[in-house]
Amino acid sequence: MATAALAHDAAGHHGDAHELSFIRKYIFSTDHKIIGIQFLLMSLIFLGIGGFAAMMIRWQLGFPGEAFPGGALLPETMAPGGIVLPEFYNSLVTMHGTLMVFFAVMPLLVGVFGNFLIPLKIGAPDMAFPRLNMWSFWIAVPAGILMMAGFFVEGGHAAAGWTSYAPLSAIGEYSGVYTGQQIWLLSLAMLGLSSILGATNYITTVVNLRAPGMGWFRLPLSIWALFVTAILVLLAIPILSGAAIMLFFDQTIGTHFFDATGGGQPLLWQHLFWYFGHPEVYILILPAMGVVSDIIANGSRKPIFGYHSMVYAIIAIAFLGWIVWGHHMFQSGMNPSLGMTFMISTLLIAVPSAIKTFNWMGTMWRGQLNFHVPMLHAITFVSMFVIGGLSGVFMASTPVDIYIHDTYFIVAHIHYVLFGGSLFAIYAAVTFWYPKMFGRLMDPFWGKVHWILTLIAFNVTFFPMHTIGAQGHMRRIYDPNQYEFLQPLQGTNTLITIGALVLFGSQFIFILNFVISWFTGAKASANPWDDNGLEWTVPSPPPHGNFATVPNVYHAPYEFSSPLVEEDFLPQNRKLDGTVGSADTPAAG
Amino acid sequence: MAHAAVMTTPANRELGAGVYNEKLGMWVFLGSEVMFFTALIGSYIILRFANPGAFGAPGQVLNVPVTAVNTFLLICSSVTMVKAFAAAHDGEMQKMKYYLLATTIIGAAFVGVQVYEYTHLIHEGFLPSGIRPGSHLAELAEAGQLGLGVADPGVAGVYGSSFYTMTGFHGFHVTCGVICMSFVTIKAFRGGYTQADHRGIEVVGLYWHFVDLVWIILFTIVYLI
Amino acid sequence: MGWLLPPSASTYAGDIDFLYYLILVITGIAFVIVEVGILWFVVRYRARPGGRAEYTHGNMRAEVIWTAIPAVTVVALGIMSAGVWNDVKGRHSVPDDALAYGLHAQQFEWHFTHPGADGQLDTSDDITVRNQLHVPVNRPVWIRMRSEDVIHSFFVPAFRVKQDVVPGMVTQVWFEATETGEFEIACAELCGLGHYRMGATVTVHSAEDFNAWVAAQALAAQAQ
Secondary structure (H helix, E strand, O other): OHHHHHOOOHHHOHHHHHHOOHHHHHHOOOOHHHHHHHHHHHHHHHHHHHHHHHHHHHHHHHOOOOOOOOHHHOOOOOOHHHOOOHHHHHHHHHHHHHHHHHHHHHHHHHHHHHHHHHHHHHOOOOOOOHHHHHHHHHHHHHHHHHHHHHHHOOOOEOOOOOOOOOOOOOOHHHHOOOHHHHHHHHHHHHHHHHHHHHHHHHHHHHHHOOOOOOOHHHOOHHHHHHHHHHHHHHHHHHHHHHHHHHHHHHHHOOOOOOOHHHOOOHHHHHHHHHHHHHHHHHHHHHHHHHHHHHHHHHHHOOOOOOHHHHHHHHHHHHHHHHHOHHHHOOOOOOOHHHHHHHHHHHHHOHHHHHHHHHHHHHHHOOOOEOOOHHHHHHHHHHHHHHHHHHHHHHHHOHHHHHHHOOEHHHHHHHHHHHHHHHHHHHHHHHHHHHHHHHOEOOOHHHHHHHHHHHHHHHHHHHHHHHHHHHOOOEOOOOOHHHOHHHHHHHHHHHHHHHHHHHHHHHHHHHHHHHHHHHHHOOEOOOOOOOOOOHHHHOOOOOOOOOOOOOOOOOOOOOOOOOOOOOOOOOOOOEOOOOOEOOOOOOOOO | OOOOHHHOOOOOOOOOOOOOHHHHHHHHHHHHHHHHHHHHHHHHHHHHHHOHHHOOOOOOOOOHHHHHHHHHHHHHHHHHHHHHHHHHHOOOHHHHHHHHHHHHHHHHHHHHHHHHHHHHHHHHOEEOOEEOOOOHHHHHHHOOOOOOOOOOHHHHHHHHHHHHHHHHHHHHHHHHHHHHHHHHHHHHHOOOOOOOOOHHHHHHHHHHHHHHHHHHHHHHHHHHO | OOOOOOOOOEOOHHHHHHHHHHHHHHHHHHHHHHHHHHHHHHHHOEOOOOOOOOOOOOOHHHHHHHHHHHHHHHHHHHHHHHHHHHHHHOOOOOOOOOEEEEEEEEOOEEEEEEOOOOOOOOOOOOEEEEOEEEEEOOOEEEEEEEEOOOOEEEEEHHHOEEEEEOOOOOEEEEEEEOOOEEEEEEEOOOOOOOHHHOOEEEEEEOHHHHHHHHHHHHHHHHHO
């Protein structure tokens, strides 16, 4: 990594790379590739912490009354004798969701791949605003540290769910949590700022810095998805910021936005939160869909089936995502007529998702399928995401939602789309672009072991949640055995916990593979996957500035098995007389 | 004279937005600011429609005349901002410097008047949590002179909550604008801008006009209606 | 067990369960098509030496078909669901002859106010009981609900009833029990520390037993 960066960087800025200190080059870097890797390292840590929180939750549900292994290390306020307290359980549930959504999945998809891929895949030397990009990362880090600090304050961490419904979250007396809830809000406000600055950068870059010939309909779907996601981030995160400020003021300076006794409305929080929250979950899935498209086309050695429809489907999902927020509030006491309108929009959003699913299958149809590790994860994404999407139809129907709202049926849905969907896509993408990031390949054998163990353990963990949800098992409850109708489900809960423990353990294979390959992995050529993207036309890893000369783009992004060439791939910048395309006009400025 | 190359789109790129990066970036960022203020202002509208009696009649609690003058000041600062940018565009760098200075000073004055209004309101008993019991405003409320439709002024909490949050965050945005404007003005006086490249002035100007526009909306729906 | 719903005991449970099973069948079919399709493709289209993928960018007719069928299906589901939703939660869904009850939810218990022998709520013979709801079988019951503190959610799995209880608002729910017996009530919205132990019981009495219970409460109240 160091040697390549020291080489002459693109566009002739010889002096910069040589003179930069270690701190300027790797810590306070303005290079989008380094920043992407920084987000990757940060997010993987939070993925681990969020997963650990889940293990404690599952231990309590699977083996109630038994001490959590190593639990004796936890303070008495959390788990005396290693047995989680009900108050700590509520914090664990809250923090599992919070850390996974805000500090793991969102930065993994948007922070890592937005940063790493956008300039490379559009043929740009870096982002439009490299210094702003650095700020994006270095605001996210203290946000994460602050969030972790919440575990150590009096009263414990936030315990009102990642959805933080008021007035439970607004008034400390109701939850027993004071500072923790405030820290939660401040941390998210900081993270929100980081995301908004990042989105501004991504949008400006994609609009203004595409290489000549990279028209909108030659953009890879990963870039389309990241671009549309950035627009969602820009428009949705500020809503959360506003809501968080109002809730923070309710907690601290005595305002009454969400407090009925002062003239406020608890439902206002829900409307604001979900107006942000629903676009947020599309922020968490669209980039995953984008990278999966790139990888399935590559693994099938075929153009993406229905590229234009795929683009329109991304836009449709993003647009429809703005008018479905009320489906989280069907039973909230909101006007039932609104339930009707939100049901229609929610059912409709199944359609573009169906289009994408069938188009992925169409891409595989009559392909020459190469089951490299990224392809395995990408195909798994499609098959698991479909389950998550189909389970969503149940809750879209308002009458059925009466029964399954706030049960484990919802938890099953969430995890099939976020883990079965987003996380498998993340594994696919990390493995696929790892050689470009680090100049080495991850070990394919251990990659396959990790994949199959994860796939099996994931389903053992989350599929039964549909069934316990169908039996009425509520969410966020510390001890289901308090209810007679839930006691027969203890066996299933234990099975789920065992699945979860195996699932958590299997991820260490990925982490080990990730870390060890960094040092001893097989060296990667510029294009180890025989892919068409512009990033594969430069060394692994690319030098600062990416391209020696501005690339000229001649082809659509997925010209695999083209009759025009003998190879089964055709890089986007390859001029078809055999020479690699170079800028037609001298580089300006 | 034609725009210099740097104030148009980046060369040797596929056609994008047709404006230089910093300008596009500011427009995009302002999109996020629109959503932020939508959350605050939208909540105010919802709370007010749901509980109109909790909100005082226009002019009963808030000082409309002083704020009207303040609004006029902010609009003037947008005018001086436009004139500064026009001067830069025309190469009249001296004029540009003084118009920038004027914008900064007027902007700072706006913030100053806001701070004065806040201290006065708090003294009178109008707090983010509502009307302070035992204050002058509480007496007026009990005497039915504030135009509140609710018997218990304690229920008027949302009025104070939304007033201070909306105007406070607007004031915070103006303050950030004044700080940026100071940097731009200082840079201008040091000769940092030319007719060929005065991007910073245009970009900070966009932000300034946005903040002014938000204020006009706030003034109308909070003070006048 | 499994995907089968537990037994139900209210009039509209059947409609809700029917929709659930209908969606189960439809999504089940989609599930099989997609998963079997993927498995089939994975086997059939594995890379073979010397093979080359088919160079195609799509098929408009296929896309129209797999857009139209899901669209029509979801719209149909929506229309069917709308009717049931209106009957259960609509503005005018509460039957005119429903017996009116009150519910006051708080951390972490339920206080049910029964209308008493006169069958009217807000009269002197109302009976308020902690964590117990007593209703007659085959008679619609209408509950207006308030919360003392945070948001709770009134959930009776056997009746397929769920409705959030929100401070500052009066929310309502109605149902008609079709079987006698005891059924569990749970809180279905995280409401704090004791959320997991905020259970209660609804006892459905035959007509005679119900009158007897009401009379017994009245006697007990007089004795105090």
